[in-house]
Amino acid sequence: MVAAVTPPTVPDRPTVPHEVLLDTCAVIDLDQLDLGDLAQARPLVSAVSIGELAYGLDVDDPVERAARTERYYAALRRFEVVPFDTAAAKVYGTMAALVRRAGRSPRPRRLDLQIAATAAASRLPLVTRNAADFAGLDRLLDVISV
Template sequence: MTRLRGATASFADVVCVSAVTAGELHYGVGATVDPVEQLHRRRRLELLLNTYDVLPFDSDAAESYGLLTNIVRQAGRNPRPRRMDLMIAATAVCHGLALATRNGSALHYLQRVLIVIDVD
């Protein structure tokens, strides 16, 4: 997630991490049985979480999640397979942030309420 600020802001000042994303990354640390790879993943995750603000999935995010799931349903799509992505997007919406994601094409129907930045 990114805060849209002036050109003088540092990268750490404009990037945030959703607590939902942090949870997915914690899962990824344990998803390998190789202890060396697990250590490398844990160190990268610790660096990330110590560098950027982690935004909680709170009651405001839950309200935004309800809005987003209804938008998805109205678009004729099932929101259930997209729960995690929608929770991350809801966190961005309730904080007024843009969402930087590698999954931007899957979130195109949210453009009315969310700026989605597709990254490679």
């Protein structure tokens, strides 16, 4: 049964959005991405992405750990963090139900869906390198593939 929450619909995207929410993969690879006109938008990150980056610090290789630590603290300094709040949690429930109804398990996609729900609840387009992770959510979410 799909939750009785009316999620936000995707607003028409302006030519260049004023703000965007970066998926974790976009945060990690931001310096290598060609954002084109999106470079003018103010990038924000989800608290869920900050959690993913923090978890990623736990690696054995000291060189890799140092690089990840720098990326983590740079993200905290550079980006405003958008919380995963009650509104996002409600949208997450709807998104997880849509994924399940499409015949896929939402379990391995939980963090991606929480990031997507944060974007949708905040009415922000989501910038990602993995647009396929958000297939079937286009009614609720504006995904910008880079």
